[in-house]
Amino acid sequence: xxxxxxxxxIRHAQKSYGSLEVLxxxxxxxxxxxxxxxxxPSGSGKSTLLRAINDLDxxxxxxxxxxxxxxNKTLPHRQYEKHINGMRQQIGMVFQHFNLFPHLSVRDNxxxxxxLLKGIxxxxxxxxxxxxxxxxxxxxxxxxxxxxxxxxxKQRVAIARALAMEPKLMLFDEATSALDxxxxxxxxxxxxxxxxxxxxxxxxxxxxxxxxxxxxxxxxMDQGVVVEEGPPGKIFxxxxxxxxxxxxxxxxxxxx
Amino acid sequence: xxxxxxxxxxxxxxxxxxxxxxxSVLTIILGLICGMLGAAxxxxxxxxxxxxxxxxxxxxxxxxxxxxxxLLYFGGPQVGIQLxxxxxxxxxxxxxxxxxxxxxxxxxxxxxxxxxxxxxxxxGLSRFETFRKVTLPQALRLMxxxxxxxxxxxxxxxxxxxxxxxxxxxxxxxxxxxxTYKPFEMFLIAGxxxxxxxxxxxxxxxxxxxRVRLQ
Ligand SMILES: Nc1ncnc2c1ncn2[C@@H]1O[C@H](COP(=O)(O)OP(=O)(O)OP(=O)(O)O)[C@@H](O)[C@H]1O
Ligand SMILES: [Mg+2]
Numbered sequence: 277x278x279x280x281x282x283x284x285x286i287r288h289a290q291k292s293y294g295s296l297e298v299l300x301x302x303x304x305x306x307x308x309x310x311x312x313x314x315x316x317p318s319g320s321g322k323s324t325l326l327r328a329i330n331d332l333d334x335x336x337x338x339x340x341x342x343x344x345x346x347x348n349k350t351l352p353h354r355q356y357e358k359h360i361n362g363m364r365q366q367i368g369m370v371f372q373h374f375n376l377f378p379h380l381s382v383r384d385n386x387x388x389x390x391x392l393l394k395g396i397x398x399x400x401x402x403x404x405x406x407x408x409x410x411x412x413x414x415x416x417x418x419x420x421x422x423x424x425x426x427x428x429x430k431q432r433v434a435i436a437r438a439l440a441m442e443p444k445l446m447l448f449d450e451a452t453s454a455l456d457x458x459x460x461x462x463x464x465x466x467x468x469x470x471x472x473x474x475x476x477x478x479x480x481x482x483x484x485x486x487x488x489x490x491x492x493x494x495x496x497m498d499q500g501v502v503v504e505e506g507p508p509g510k511i512f513x514x515x516x517x518x519x520x521x522x523x524x525x526x527x528x529x530x531x532x
Numbered sequence: 533x534x535x536x537x538x539x540x541x542x543x544x545x546x547x548x549x550x551x552x553x554x555x556s557v558l559t560i561i562l563g564l565i566c567g568m569l570g571a572a573x574x575x576x577x578x579x580x581x582x583x584x585x586x587x588x589x590x591x592x593x594x595x596x597x598x599x600x601x602x603l604l605y606f607g608g609p610q611v612g613i614q615l616x617x618x619x620x621x622x623x624x625x626x627x628x629x630x631x632x633x634x635x636x637x638x639x640x641x642x643x644x645x646x647x648x649x650x651x652x653x654x655x656g657l658s659r660f661e662t663f664r665k666v667t668l669p670q671a672l673r674l675m676x677x678x679x680x681x682x683x684x685x686x687x688x689x690x691x692x693x694x695x696x697x698x699x700x701x702x703x704x705x706x707x708x709x710x711x712t713y714k715p716f717e718m719f720l721i722a723g724x725x726x727x728x729x730x731x732x733x734x735x736x737x738x739x740x741x742x743r744v745r746l747q
Contacts, residue, residue, distance in 0.1 A: 332650060357658060365656035375651035379670050388665060389655035434651075441655055 283308040283343055283476055284329070284445060290337035291324055291500075298324050299335070300500040309474040313487035313508070316497035317523055322480045325497070326447050329478070330367045331360055342366065343444060365393060368438030372450040374430040376422040382409065382433050383418045386440045393441070408436040412466050428459030432466055439470075446470065448479040452486075464490075484527065488512050496520045538717050541708055548704035549725045555618075555690040555700055556729070559626040560683055566630020571637035585634065592631030598692050600624050605696045621693035629686045636682055640675035641667060673744045680737035687730050701725055 282305035291299040298321045306312050314322045327333040329340055331348050340347040347363050349356065377385050386408050387401040396404065409415045412432040422430055431451055438446065448467065452460045464486055470477065471490050481487050487494055487508060494511040496504045496519075504517045515521050566588075573585025592600065601624035608615055615623065644667045652662040694703035705722040709715045 330654060332654065361656045361658055364654055367654070369651075369654040371647060371651065373647055375645070375647035377648055377651070377666055379673075389652075389657060392661060392665065393656050437651075437655070 281344070282306060282341075283310070284478070285341040286325075286329070286338070287341070288338040289325065289328060289335050289340070291321070291328060291333070292336050298500050299328070301338075302500075302502055303338075304495065304502060304505070306476060306478060309476055310493065311471050311475075311477045311479065311491045313491040313494045314478065314480045314497060315482070315484070315487060315494060315523075316503075320497045321500045322497055323449050326449050326478060326480050329445075329447060330364050330369060332369075361393075365389075365441050366444045368435075368441060368443035368446040370431070370434055370438055370446070370448045370451045372454050374422075374427070374434045374454075376430055376434055376437070378422050380421075381418070382414065382420050382422070382425075385422070385433055386437050389437070390440050404440055408440045409433070411439065411469075412436045413462070426459060427455045428462045431455065431463045435463075435466055435470075444476065446475055446477045448477065448481070450480055450482065453482060482527070484512060484524070496523065498523070533720075534714055534717050537712060537714060538721055541712070541718075542721050544708070545701065545704055545721050545725060548699060548701045548722075549729065551618075551698065551700040552687075552690050552726070553729060555621060555625070555693065555698070556683075556687045556733075558622045559629060559686055559690065562622065562626025563629035563633050563682070563686065564679075566627055567633025567637050570630060570634030571641060574634060574638045575641060589631045589634050592628050593635075597625065597628045597689060598695060600628055601692060601696060617693065617696045617698045620696060621690070621698045625686065625689060625693065629682055629689070632682050632685070633679060636678045637671070637675055639678070640671040643674060644670050673741075676737060676741045676744065680734065680741070683733060683737065684730060687733060688726065691726075 284306040286302060286304050289299050289302040290297070302325060314325065316322055324333055328335045329342075329347065331340070335348055342363065343366075345363070347360070347367075349359060351359055377388065380388060383402070383405045386405045387396075390396050390404060391401050405418060406415060409418055412435055414429060414432050414436060417425060417429060417433075422433070425433065435451075451467070452463050455463065460483070464483075467477070467479070467486075468490055479487070479491065489508075491508055493505060494508050495502050496511060496515070496517075498519050504511065504515055504520045506515075511520065512524065515524065570585050570588055573581045574589070576582050576585070601620060604613065604624045605615065605617060605620035608620065648666055649662055652666045653659075657665065690700060691702040693700060694706065697703060699707075701722045705718040708718045712718065
């Protein structure tokens with residue numbers, strides 16, 4: 277817990293859309309292998325923060341550092357593109373709406389990026405697809421197309437696709453919110469498995485039970501700031517801040 | 533209706549139909565090239581290219597094709613562009629349909645779900661790699677049908693070059709009316725031949741569309 281060098285470091289992250297300030301000077305660190313949940317009301321800036329980590333939504337101020345390298349460096353356009361593409365290869369991302377490539381088979385969804393960016397081919401690519409799909413329990417659908425899969429299956433393939441690049445860090449933006457309730461568990465199980473394998477993960481979620489059972493630390497965000505953070509036992513059972521209490525009360529009332 | 537006359541003269545129309553087919557094929561090829569460049573310009577990162585492409589589209593869609601052809605053929609020599617009628621027809625019509633094809637292609641490209649593009653970028657693909665692997669393969673499938681509509685319009689649009697005396701179907705019909713005084717029969721022959729050409733091209737397009745859709 278006293279690792280001097282954090283694996284992910286966010287320093288004074290600030291983001292505005294015009295006059296709307298969405299992230300207000302957020303600083304936080306994540307250790308290697310740590311699993312952090314971000315919770316908070318709609319519009320509080322959770323997705324914006326997550327998407328700033330791989331520069332999908334660039335910050336207007338502050339720094340993102342992954343394993344000692346600044347992600348959002350200031351560089352001339354061409355150099356920056358090269359730099360950021362390299363950084364993104366190390367950061368897997370899973371979206372609420374899966375975003376699989378509909379024109380590619382499950383196999384090709386998984387191997388497209390490694391083939392293109394890591395130069396693997398043929399047997400090696402097939403092996404990679406088989407491994408990753410086995411990992412998420414989707415091997416038997418390897419030759420299907422995304423349109424032939426259920427939501428939970430799509431999300432598992434999307435996770436396999438991200439893992440195939442062997443990322444150091446995985447970001448999940450409400451990976452189960454678009455799923456029918458009975459399909460949530462299969463995706464949660466895959467994420468739990470990753471947790472057991474000590475993948476570093478930052479998980480934006482509305483599922484408090486999942487956050488409580490999987491995460492090492494929970495961050496509560498509201499209106500662009502991290503209001504409170506701590507171990508799940510603390511945040512869910514005995515939060516310090518009124519805003520956290522109120523959110524949890526409303527949220528738990530809403531989900532029952 | 534003088535069917536005998538029609539049967540006697542229609543072979544002379546076949547040569548004209550061949551000219552119409554050549555005009556169609558050449559203008560469609562030129563149009564596709566202009567469309568690709570135009571769409572690339574419309575979607576460019578660079579404001580100047582976006583502006584030029586938008587100006588191209590609004591000029592050629594905002595003025596009659598006939599005026600564009602006249603401008604090129606009759607006005608061209610004044611500014612040092614000497615073209616024969618066939619060349620002027622191909623260039624005028626091709627650049628004109630290119631403006632419509634620009635919008636067709638752009639429409640197909642921008643209709644690709646942004647989430648997929650984000651997913652590709654997140655994996656580390658560059659803009660260009662994302663375009664080549666994710667956007668383009670899907671956009672090509674989507675654009676075949678609407679390009680078919682452009683092509684259908686273009687084949688009919690070749691009739692305009694009769695006005696600068698290119699000996700294609702419409703011009704030929706007019707010429708035979710001059711000697712036979714039978715406009716109904718002559719235009720009917722031309723119409724039937726257009727119908728055959730357009731039906732055939734439509735078949736090719738739906739074949740292509742079906743092929744890419746099935747996989
Ligand atoms: N492209 C944009 N332009 C302007 N405002 C934006 C844009 N994207 C997000 N916002 C605003 O930023 C704020 C934070 O949005 P964000 O998506 O990060 O919230 P969130 O915490 O993820 O919410 P949810 O739980 O609904 O997903 C919101 O007020 C939103 O309206
Ligand atoms: Mg969100």
